[in-house]
Amino acid sequence: MFGYYLDLALRSLKRNRMLTALMVLAIGLGIGASMTMLTVLHVMTADPVPGRSARLFYPQVDPQPMENYKKGEGPPDLWTWTDAMNLLHDGKGVRQAAMSGGQVTVVPPGGVTRAFNAHARYTTADFFAMFGLSFADGGGWDAGDDGKRARVAVITRQLADKLYGTPHAAGRTLRLGKYDFRVAGVVDDWHPVPHFYDLNMGDYADPEQVYVPLGTAIGLKLSTMGSMSCWGDFPQDGDMAKASGCMWMQYWVELDTPAQVAAYRQYLVHYSEDQKQLGRFERAPNTRLRDVMQWLDYNHVVPGSVQLQTLLALGFLLVCLVNTVALLLVKFLRRGGELSVRRAMGASRRSVFVQLLVEAALVGLAGGVIGLLLSLFGLWVVRQQPTQYAGLAHLDTTMSAATFALAVCATLLAAVFPAWRACRLVPARLLKTQ
Amino acid sequence: MRILFQIRPILAALRSHKTAVMLLMLEIALTMAVLGNLVFVVYGTVQRSRVPTGVDESRIGVIQSIGVIGTANSGTIENDLAVLQAVPDVVAATYGGPPLWFTQRDSVFLDPSHGHKLGRVYEFQGSQGLSRTLGARIVHGVDLDDNEIPAVTRYTPTMEIPVLMTKALGQHLFPDGRALGGVIYDSGNNPLRVVGIVDHLRGSITGSPDDDWSIVTEFMYGHQDGGGGFMIRVRDAAQLPEALRAAAAALQKANPGHVSNKTFTMAELRADYFKSDLASGRMLVAILLILLVVTALGVSGLASFWVQQRRRQIGMRRALGATRRDILRYFQAENFLIVSGGVLLGAVFAYALNLFLMRRFELAHLPAHYLLAGAVVLWLLGQLAVLGPALRASAVPPVVATRSV
Incomplete structure (x- = not known):
């Protein structure tokens, strides 16, 4: 079943390459910018003496x-x-x-x-x-x-x-x-x-x-x-x-x-x-x-400017998510006809929902790859800056994994509402207008 | 006028896409909130980096010269200053440091028992010639006089010391306006008598009003050997790098037992002082630009969708006599309405975010014209983003109306 959904998702994404590219790019930019700042924050709030700090x-x-x-x-x-x-x-x-x-x-x-x-x-x-x-x-x-x-x-x-x-x-x-x-x-x-x-x-x-x-x-x-x-x-x-x-x-x-x-x-x-x-x-x-x-x-060690940047980067991620929700919504609703046919042929609401989420997850995965590349680039830029903490800005495995997880989770989250709306469409009405 | 007639059908059309329209408005509102506050923060940093210290910055150079304890050294500060003065183009030299560079702060009091603390001030201490070298403008009273400053060898913990004070500190300590001639105490026991008021002298530039609370004291140095900061002021700013090089070489020659660690101009010091803040500012601007690109992508994506979806309706309108221009105007007006809604909501968001930042990061109040500028930017961005899809819509031929989907 999952393979079938994957196939459907790929077909759907290929149908409108421009829009798919827009969504992937928007998510990638959002993830890239916010992960860059979160990594800087992560490094700056790290435990300076791991294993000893509690003693x-x-x-x-x-x-x-x-x-x-x-x-x-x-x-x-x-x-x-x-x-x-x-x-x-x-x-x-x-x-x-x-x-x-x-x-x-x-x-x-x-x-x-x-x-x-x-x-x-x-x-x-x-x-x-x-x-x-x-x-x-x-x-x-x-x-x-x-x-x-x-x-x-x-x-x-x-x-x-x-x-x-x-x-x-x-x-x-x-x-x-x-x-x-x-x-x-x-x-x-x-x-x-x-x-x-x-x-x-x-x-x-x-x-x-x-x-x-x-x-x-x-x-x-x-x-x-x-x-x-x-x-x-x-x-x-x-x-x-x-x-x-x-x-x-x-x-x-x-x-x-x-x-x-x-x-x-x-x-x-x-x-x-x-x-x-x-x-x-x-x-x-x-x-x-x-x-x-x-x-x-x-002692409020993390500089205010870094906290501010992190806050703004999160606001930025939010904008990118709203953007994704809007784009997925129109994309899913536009496919009302196709989804109605599937529902009429016996697919449950649940399976339509899952199918749409698989599609969104693919977008998220691609966004994660772009986001990871962008945050590597972003951290490189941070390292070139003459700030006190510039030299510390490196992406470790935890943060790389977090980048992917954040991209996929964020996209899935963004897809829940549009997918829910799409599977609540009444098949009969849509099929009639066709 | 034509656009006004179109608003009703546009609103009717938007009503059937309520959720998508609302999401787009929300996105624009969030963008506006971040945009307004971020530009405000960055602009504040840039402005701060331009605040003058009050000294003759373009003509001042610093030589850090450190005496190595235990090595034979024939140098004396008196001689060091004479050597520096003799360098061509140097008009003043002193043993002491400039603003923005290891400035000391101390508490000041109105009474010798230190009962009533009045605030923390920047103390500029140095040898004879410090005030002349800094070149701060004296607005009342007189400059420190070489004949009246105490000799460092005769210093006692209770002797009276003449000082220069900034206008801002004078107004803070003596609200009755009688700062000149007044006496204050720092954490030592020496009475400090104000002999002159200088216009501005900022110890550091943080944006706080007490940056400009400074005092200047001089001591007469003679045969003592000393290391630390030496400062020169030149006649012609263009000659500063050359004069600074010559001065450092002359000082090294006079003090073979000293290590000349660093020489720098006041301009370099200032650039160094602000480089971190300005770098953060650049990063914020980069985030901002990406944010605008993402918002434009979102607007453009949704518009493309609607154009595709309404191809048949567009064809019908064209068949019924609407011109290409009408179709273009329709999509532009629709975009304008959506962005306007977003901007209104965004103004509220921007103020809310500003209130939060004010509490959390001591940011100032966001002036209203930032919101106006933000709105204009978003309107332009929206129009730019919708132009492509709108042009594609206007290119839909009337014949589409006759085809079935």
């Missing part, structure tokens, strides 16, 4: 003074040095790391005249294991190195290749400004999208090239980068560890079980209470604990 949490406490206090306002997004060090010392998570962005002047073996600036991350030992970075050579540093402010560094494979011509650079000397560091390890390419662990560097920023122990970097007064919010005085000598009234750090913690998460929430409240008793905090405990995806959502 990584960003805690927040509120160390600010009562001044400018607004009831119900959430705690700040950044950490003070003192609080970050206290939490790190307590070590209540499975793993934890305090961190800040920074900038270092890398002096290559070639000499000072070739020096260049690179983005750095000043962090603590757990960073690498917690975020799942893999090492091409050597390894990270340990808590002992953090404590004694060891001059060690971890660099990316890209930087190792640039400086030493080999990824096997563990043990080599890395000169940052006027200080020498020992390369402890070389990490493989790691490009979490978005740059979730520090959104102050730009939501879709490239990862850092150099990692240095936080204590070492602050002790040597290497320059920090990112957002800073102060209510107290900033120390004149630039020693960030003394900036007790400034928030400028990030803090991440790994918690593996719901029980640990609950315990950690309690801990944050207790910590805030203790600090208030000590007189450091003035406000009542105001804490949050968000996992990676909640953190991204809370």
Whole structure:
């Protein structure tokens, strides 16, 4: 039966090639444009650390003074040095790391005249294991190195290749400004999208090239980068560890079980209470604990322009669907005569309906092929654009399959109403006028 | 007049295709809603990219020069500035950065205890000559004077510092109009006394009115070595690329221990600042064009169908004396009626979508003339799309009437 319907559908589509082409093109354009934008959105809202994101949490406490206090306002997004060090010392998570962005002047073996600036991350030992970075050579540093402010560094494979011509650079000397560091390890390419662990560097920023122990970097007064919010005085000598009234750090913690998460929430409240008793905090405990995806959502990471484009692309798909409904409707109704003959010969309404849907599905399939080609082209165009996220726009298998599914489903949906109208025609009346 | 006489039969004919006509109207209405809002969004971006920063943009160049810590360096900022000034065509040079480039923002207060926050302002800080180099127009008071700005070596956390303030910030902080001579505080403890008001100085261009809330402070630099942004202003905009190259080379020579990372003109900085927004705008326009093509295809497809379906009726009308022109006019008038219906519905949709976008994306209110322009575009598009099928209809010979289907 299905073969027969297919045959009928093909004949019908061939009868009016122009109109068939119009329908296929309209669906293809609609699918192509909307899938291009949906893919961009899909990439931008993707999980930056798959498999780990539900176990990584960003805690927040509120160390600010009562001044400018607004009831119900959430705690700040950044950490003070003192609080970050206290939490790190307590070590209540499975793993934890305090961190800040920074900038270092890398002096290559070639000499000072070739020096260049690179983005750095000043962090603590757990960073690498917690975020799942893999090492091409050597390894990270340990808590002992953090404590004694060891001059060690971890660099990316890209930087190792640039400086030493080999990824096997563990043990080599890395000169940052006027200080020498020992390369402890070389990490493989790691490009979490978005740059979730520090959104102050730009939501879709490239990862850092150099990692240095936080204590070492602050002790040597290497320059920090990112957002800073102060209510107290900033120390004149630039020693960030003394900036007790400034928030400028990030803090991440790994918690593996719901029980640990609950315990950690309690801990944050207790910590805030203790600090208030000590007189450091003035406000009542105001804490949050968000996992990676909640953190991204809370920070509205997807740019408004992409959301707007996606919305418009969906509106566009809607226009294309209405267009298809209208074209299918006239096409089906025009074939009233033929359909009536089939009904008079004993075909049930149901089989006429199915036959028409098969025809529509064929149109949808062809539209899907065109749509897929158009979205490949569309994504290529997006990649040529000088936007921050341009390089990420690629069609993966999920999205390719989704493109086809969307094309066929959309067309079938569009065909339901016209097909229903067509099989409700009264055969006798139409046959008489013939 | 003839067209008016035709409207009744057209309406009668459309009534028998109610569903298809309504679908077509819906399609046109949706197109119009998307069209109006999208053009509005893109036009807003283009307009924003043309807002001036208030500085002498076409004559300013920037050199980013970074001192490498630990290398012997004989350079001093005083000397660096002298070297830059000596470059042919350079009229002013300073140690400091331009607008749109790593601009700092800080909160300002009217009292030293920081009790009452007045807003966040852009702070332009630099060495002597910053204001001269930026070339912002002073409308009241005086420019910063090299003899009165504090020396960076004598800085204390409580000393009074003279500042320039933008007109917009002055009006915001001192609604009584007495900004000149007024004192404000930033998050430090220094009183900042306003000595001059500049016309405009935008730290960034986001479209918000506080883009133009800026202050300028200068410090006298002498024998200190410093790295970061150096800025020059030239006499003749055409000479800027040449002068910038010469200035970067001179600075490098004076500071062998510095790394010259980047040099760029203010025009390049602006192009870079807006390239992402303008790229998004181009993508939206591309979507819009495809949308119009699809709508035209839909209109054209339906019209072709109706022409085919009514071949016999057309033949009869021709046999009864209607001219080719009459048939053409009939289909054009029919299209005009359908598009008009769609446009009316579309105006409602466009406003609804605009209300949603206003809430979701802080978009401004859609002005009515966008709807009018959208309607005109759709009418023209409709006429264009129907022209082919209508011409085919007018070519139907009268003899068709005598044949059976």
